[in-house]
Amino acid sequence: MDKIYTIVEKTLPLIPLRGVSIFPYMVIHFDVGREKSIQALEHAMMTDSMIVLSTQRDPKIDDPTEDDFYDVGTVANVKQMLKLPGGSIRVLVEGLNRCKIKECVKTEPFFEVILDEYIYNPDKVEQTPEIEAAMRLIMNDLEDYLALNPKISQELLTTVEDIEDPGRFADVIASYIFLKQEDDQSILETFDISERLEILHKILQAEIELLRIEDKINQRVRKQISKVQKEYYLREQLKAIQKELGEEEDYSSEIEEYKEKIRKAKMSKEAEEKALKEVERLSKMPSYSAEVGVIRTYIDWLIDLPWAKETKEKIDIKKARNILDEDHYGLDDVKERILEFIAVKKLTGTLKGPILCLVGPPGVGKTSIAKSIAKALNRNFVRMSLGGVRDEAEIRGHRRTYVGSMPGRIISSIKKSGTKNPVFLLDEVDKLANDFRGDPASALLEVLDPEQNSTFTDHYLEVAFDLSKVMFITTANTTATIPQALLDRMEVIRISGYTEEEKYEIARRHLIPKQLKDHGLSLENLSISDQALRIVISNYTREAGVRNLERNIANLCRKAAKKIVEIKTKKVSINANNLDKYLGPPRFRFDTVKDEDLVGVVNGLAWTEVGGDTLSVEAIVMKGKGSIQLTGQLGDVMKESAMAGISYIRANAEKFGIDPYFYKDYDIHIHVPEGAIPKDGPSAGVTMATAVISALKNVKVKKDVAMTGEITLRGIVLPVGGIKEKVLAAHRMGIKMIILPEDNKIDLNEIPDRVKKSIEFVFVKKLDDVLERALLIADGGKDESN
Structure with missing residues (x-):
């Protein structure tokens, strides 16, 4: 090896390369963007245009150190520089000789290294039979490689055939074919000619095997495509046969049925045109096409929406007051505000006004108040929980370009209600979230704005739907986490906690009868004394609402039902003395006034x-x-x-x-x-x-x-x-x-x-x-x- 190389020690600037190796005799251009690399390039141009190019071990590192690039690289001559917009430089270089980096003497403002340049002397290379045989094998490998890889031109064979020098022969082939970084580097680091040819032969054999596997997979895919095309022609022939036999009428009758349903749905003009256009597309498609199911689902959604269906309101203030009083004890201020809202609706005939937002602790009856409003107005009721919703598509729907797309929950709930004027409860509006999928709170701005929601457009439907007749009511535990723009569209009605006396009345009038019915009991089977009920309120619950109180009453009903079935007694009486046998020891104790100052x-x-x-x-x-x-x-x-x-x-x-x-x-x-x-x-x-x-x-x-x-x-x-x-x-x-x-x-x-x-x-x-x-x-x- 000493005969074919002249070793010269030099000090040159260095550029670390990412994902590419430069070989001798290789002419290539690449872009330089890192500040250190630009400084090294400018230094080289001011001296002798010579520079060292070494590949990074890890191409992902943006700011490499002296340990992050290989010790063997290539001394290259900078032929041309072109400054690009953005500060980067496009450079044309020619690889000259291999080099071994001995020491990095400078890292700022660019890398400068001491190296041994191995100047190649092709005249001193002996053309042994072993080298000649290796070159023939590689030529055969190259022919197979190019036959399997159409990305590289066949002209490479002509170029390589004229090269007699084995060292240059190996380097030129390595520079043209697509190899892994590790393979490129192993060839670059091999100074012995025979050994380099042997490594190149092994690498080409491995690449050829991979290309053959890829070709097998491609052949299998082509056969599958051919099979699909064959089935298409056969189905078309079958369709023609069915037409001759008169069996195509089922499909055409389905198209006519769709058109009739669209006319009866009383859609908006825009929606009807869109639906008829989709039906026209459907009629031109073969029944086995994958897109047929998507189009049918879309048309069904348009037809099923209540474009013109609405319940007839019966606004009677006295009836509304009676319903609110029957369903809820106390909450006088809240009831008065709701009755005012209903009265204005009766006088104006429209709902253009602030959206009601019921704010209060859990269990005070916010959801049940909304149900009572729907009952008082003779409207359908639909509820949508917003707790934890963080995807804008939950509100506006997915675009139909996505697989598995569907309308948003606003449109889905309107369809579920069956009318275009339901009472729509947006529950837990204070618990909306947002992330990379969008901001659902911002999407709700259009829904809750009376000036905009008459033309609400769901991404899936792609046509406007009128929400102006929907009575939206929202609930929240606190207004602190509701975005200000959203809160501005709502009128807050605060529902505070209940006193113990109010809880007692609610339990007697509502909770106990409801739980007795749910558990198959009656007042003849179970009696709860007033004192026992007050103890349950004060010592077994600690809340502003009555949710836990209802759970404890349900617990008493379950235990009473078990006792009635198990020991076949006719009645269970619960009083202050035996309450702890059913509910255990008191769980809570409200702070009481201290015994002393x-x-x-x-x-x-x-x-x-x-x-x-x-x-x-x-x-x-x-x-x-x-x-x-x-x-x-x-x-x-x-x-x-x-x-x-x-x-x-x-x-x-x-x-x-x-x-x-x-x-x-x-x-x-x-x-x-x-x-x-x-x-x-x-x-x-x-x-x-x-x-x-x-x-x-x-x-x-x-x-x-x-x-x-x-x-x-x-x-x-x-x-x-x-x-x-x-x-x-x-x-x-x-x-x-x-x-x-x-x-x-x-x-x-x-x-x-x-x-x-x-x-x-x-x-x-x-x-x-x-x-x-x-x-x-x-x-x-x-x-x-x-």
Whole structure:
């Protein structure tokens, strides 16, 4: 090998190549886009136009290091450069000689390497019989390869036949045929001529075998296609025979039947033209065509939609009021708003107005209210759940170009309702999601806009359908997660939680009769005492609605049914004494007023998605270095409220009679029990500040006082939301006085009168007013601070 190569050491710039290997004698152009490669190219052009080209081991690496390209590459001469738009360069190079990279001396601003260039001397190569035989074998391989691979021109044989030098012969063939990167590199790294020819022969043999397998597969596919074509001709002949025998009438009668159905469907002009056009296409297709089923399904959808079918409304306000009262106990404000809506509909004859959005905790009857509205208006009712919907196609449908496409759930539900004017409930609108498949909330904007939905277009139907006569009602647990643009199209009607008295009435009037019927029982078989029912409400459920209450009543019915069947008794009586035998020990215990007044313990009020709740906020002061600790899994907003309250206390320590340097000498720990439950929100600001002042002054807080409100750094008490739910929670706890922000006074209009009569409401503007009513020192008590 030493005879046929002259080894010269050089230092040249290097360009790493991705997915391509350059051989000697090979002329090729490629694009250079990486900054390092461009710098190396420009350096080469400013010197002797010589550059090293080495292939990357992994073509996916965008920023290779010196370890990421092979040690054997090709010294090439840069023939031409052309700058392209976007900053990249198209370069034409000619491969000269193999080289071995010894050391990378520079990596910035481009790669520069020390290498040994192996300058090939073809005159010193011995034409041995072994080399001549290898070249003949490779020529035979090349003929087979080109016969199986039409992508490479047969002219390659002529080009190679004229090459006598075996080294150049191997390199030229390797540069023309399509090989794996590893195969190309193995040929490039083989300096011995005989060994290189042998490797090339093995690689070509393997490629030929693969090409033969591909050819077999292609032949099999062609036979299958020929079979399909043959069947097509046979079916056409069969069709002609059937026509002669008069058996084609079935198909043509089906086409006429479709046309008749389209005329009777009373579609819009656009939809009718589209349907007739599809029927015309169907008539021209052979019955065995795969597209026939797709067209039939589309036409059936157009025909089955209620283009002109609608129920006749019977708008009677008195009847509507009776239906709402029969189906729902309480909810007076909600019923009044719904009756107003129905009255306007009677006067105007149209529904162009805001979409009703019923917002409230789970189990308060949002869905059943929508059903009652449909019943009152004598309309069909249809419900669509939006919880977790994240695909826009769920609303607008799939385009018919997709396999398995279908209309969206809006159109599907309209078809299911059978009329074009149903009451359409969009349930859980606050739980819509979005991802790469689109934003269903944005798709709903057109559906819920009275100015647009008269021409709602489903992607599958591709024709407009009038939704303007549909009465849309939505439900949600909270408006916080509803997109603002969507919320703007709806009028929010809030349904708060029920009092224990309301739950009792609902259970007696609705839940117990319903469950008795579902379980095959009657009042003669099962009796539940009033006291037992109240215990179920207070000790076995903890919710704003009545869903869990209904589950517990169903549980009692099941156990009673089992007892009746098993021991053949005629009646089961459930009272306060034997209730735990049926439901087990009480699962919940609502917070009750503490037995005594305590220092640093304040009753707070909170709002959650499942209704109001009470929070017992505790604060304790210890000798220390002024650290503040907040526990109970509090969110960022709640922590900030606590810090704002403590800052206000520090700024006004002397006014409160507190050591001005308490923040240096004492540690403060604020804790909200039930630490496993995440808690966040600004409404506990005054509660935490009151607890800290109580602990610092060692003054007790009244046990039957609860409070809510946000606090500022100036001690101002700001209004908060969810007042009705919070007041109901305080009422369940047995609170006698509730301290509220002054600006929340208007929210008392929502509170039931029987609740307002049992609680004293105090409205405050500053934290000083809160302390005056909450701390015992202001009520004639003894100041216990020392």
